[in-house]
Amino acid sequence: MVRKVMEAATAVAEGVKLCKPAVIPLYPITPQTHIVERISEFVNDGDLDCELIHVESEHSAISAAVGSSSSGVRTYTATASQGLALMHEILFVASGMRLPIVMNVANRALSAPINIWNDHSDSVAARDTGWIQLYVESAQEAIDTTIQAFKIAEHNKVMLPIMVCLDGFTLTHVYEPVDIPQQGNVNRFLQKYKPSIKLDTKKPVTMGPIGYPDSFIHFKNQQKEAMLNALQIIKKINSEFNSKFHRKYGDGLIEMYNMKDAEYAVLCAGTICGTARVVIDNLRKTKNMKIGLIKLKSYRPFPVDSLINACKSLKGLAVIDKSFSFGFEGAFFTDVKSTLFNEKNKPLVHSFVGGLGGKDINTKDFEEIFNKIIKTKKPICEWLLKE
Amino acid sequence: MNKTKMIIGKKHKKCKPHKINPGAVVTEPGSSIINKTGSWRSLRPEWDKKKCTQCMSCWMYCPDCSIPVLNNKRIETDFEFCKGCGICAKECIFSSIVMIKEKK
Ligand code: SF4
Ligand code: SF4
Numbered sequence: 001m002v003r004k005v006m007e008a009a010t011a012v013a014e015g016v017k018l019c020k021p022a023v024i025p026l027y028p029i030t031p032q033t034h035i036v037e038r039i040s041e042f043v044n045d046g047d048l049d050c051e052l053i054h055v056e057s058e059h060s061a062i063s064a065a066v067g068s069s070s071s072g073v074r075t076y077t078a079t080a081s082q083g084l085a086l087m088h089e090i091l092f093v094a095s096g097m098r099l100p101i102v103m104n105v106a107n108r109a110l111s112a113p114i115n116i117w118n119d120h121s122d123s124v125a126a127r128d129t130g131w132i133q134l135y136v137e138s139a140q141e142a143i144d145t146t147i148q149a150f151k152i153a154e155h156n157k158v159m160l161p162i163m164v165c166l167d168g169f170t171l172t173h174v175y176e177p178v179d180i181p182q183q184g185n186v187n188r189f190l191q192k193y194k195p196s197i198k199l200d201t202k203k204p205v206t207m208g209p210i211g212y213p214d215s216f217i218h219f220k221n222q223q224k225e226a227m228l229n230a231l232q233i234i235k236k237i238n239s240e241f242n243s244k245f246h247r248k249y250g251d252g253l254i255e256m257y258n259m260k261d262a263e264y265a266v267l268c269a270g271t272i273c274g275t276a277r278v279v280i281d282n283l284r285k286t287k288n289m290k291i292g293l294i295k296l297k298s299y300r301p302f303p304v305d306s307l308i309n310a311c312k313s314l315k316g317l318a319v320i321d322k323s324f325s326f327g328f329e330g331a332f333f334t335d336v337k338s339t340l341f342n343e344k345n346k347p348l349v350h351s352f353v354g355g356l357g358g359k360d361i362n363t364k365d366f367e368e369i370f371n372k373i374i375k376t377k378k379p380i381c382e383w384l385l386k387e
Numbered sequence: 388m389n390k391t392k393m394i395i396g397k398k399h400k401k402c403k404p405h406k407i408n409p410g411a412v413v414t415e416p417g418s419s420i421i422n423k424t425g426s427w428r429s430l431r432p433e434w435d436k437k438k439c440t441q442c443m444s445c446w447m448y449c450p451d452c453s454i455p456v457l458n459n460k461r462i463e464t465d466f467e468f469c470k471g472c473g474i475c476a477k478e479c480i481f482s483s484i485v486m487i488k489e490k491k
Binding site: 098159197218 | 407408409410411412413414419420430
């Protein structure tokens with residue numbers, strides 16, 4: 001165990017190095033750039049033996065990743081914002097072909113207007129591409145989750161690509177103390193990737209064929225099953241990781257903070273969970289409020305059972321979205337409500353949309369949110385627009 | 388990977404029934420031979436053997452591998468797969484291939 005102060009982007013790169021991918025197609029984009037820059041340095045210095053492919057766009061980056069993963073080797077890439085949007089078409093190909101590619105997304109807003117700062121609209125817009133999506137809060141969680149991601153994606157009951165999403169700038173560029181796991185321990189945790197099927201001249205197969213109407217739906221059904229399997233596998237790998245490295249993140253799907261006696265809670269993802277923790281500690285101490293946090297870590301697959309359990313004795317729940325589905329509401333909000341719809345004991349669910357394009361959601365915002373949801377008898381739907 | 392035992396492809400007469408492999412991987416090689424694509428053709432490349440110099444341009448450019456080669460020489464186009472795209476005619480600088488209307 002080596003404890004160092006470093007940027008989360010560097011921590012992610014260290015994590016990738018420990019997992020030894022064979023191929024990394026890369027295309028830099030703010031705020032992901034530091035990740036691939038650091039990885040390039042590792043390869044240049046001979047610390048990572050891996051084929052870097054410098055491509056001309058993100059569409060090519062993910063296409064090259066599909067090719068490399070089809071040939072049966074561990075494959076990694078990273079992107080953000082417009083880059084992820086440009087990949088959109090091939091994201092479906094990667095999941096449909098059941099290729100366990102691992103990709104970090106440094107979450108950033110989408111144009112227009114042009115904006116390089118953090119929100120979740122890029123990855124939330126890619127929600128239905130068939131990729132697993134995990135959101136992280138800290139540099140430590142970013143490296144740990146990236147390491148776990150390879151094991152989850154490559155599990156033979158899953159075989160799906162996975163995005164590990166970390167907030168652009170507010171996490172990627174922030175320096176924090178990080179425990180870098182030792183190579184030997186990672187080797188024992190993450191075995192060599194042995195694909196059950198790959199492109200091989202000695203045993204030829206066809207990949208990416210046409211699926212006629214009588215078969216297409218069956219492949220999609222298998223993808224659905226794999227996603228459901230992932231719920232269990234993510235949990236299992238989270239506790240396996242804990243037994244080897246003594247760190248865990250809730251049950252792997254959601255993390256609960258001060259939820260034991262909580263009557264009111266916020267649900268959110270990413271770095272703002274840290275702000276929420278501070279506010280919860282303060283308000284519990286000074287005002288004796290029974291409040292807590294549900295951190296959404298796995299957005300796809302959506303942790304239905306964990307969430308229902310977490311909400312059982314709540315009176316009110318504020319869902320905070322850093323993205324918006326125009327013409328309706330925040331995506332997390334929709335999913336949380338639909339999860340609780342048929343439950344007998346459920347809290348009043350409120351929606352707060354904020355943080356778009358890097359606008360801060362600060363301690364004051366959280367204090368107001370808690371005060372509002374404790375007072376109200378009616379559901380609140382609000383955008384956090386104040387300075 | 389969890390393989391489903393279900394058999395699909397029965398409806399397609401020319402297709403052998405096969406297992407649903409995750410990711411739609413087809414494990415029997417050469418399965419594209421069953422799927423003849425020549426019926427789509429509206430134009431037909433007519434090859435004039437006498438003008439042909441055996442330069443092999445057409446063979447190289449045909450996107451469907453529809454120009455078979457025997458003893459280092461191209462032979463008659465494989466019309467079971469030729470889609471009539473006309474690339475071979477365009478690439479043959481000896482005007483040995485012309486595209487004519489396909490008669491049904
Ligand atoms: S390109 Fe023309 S000349 Fe060359 S082999 Fe083909 S038909 Fe013959
Ligand atoms: S017409 Fe097109 S498909 Fe047919 S032989 Fe010529 S190049 Fe090939």
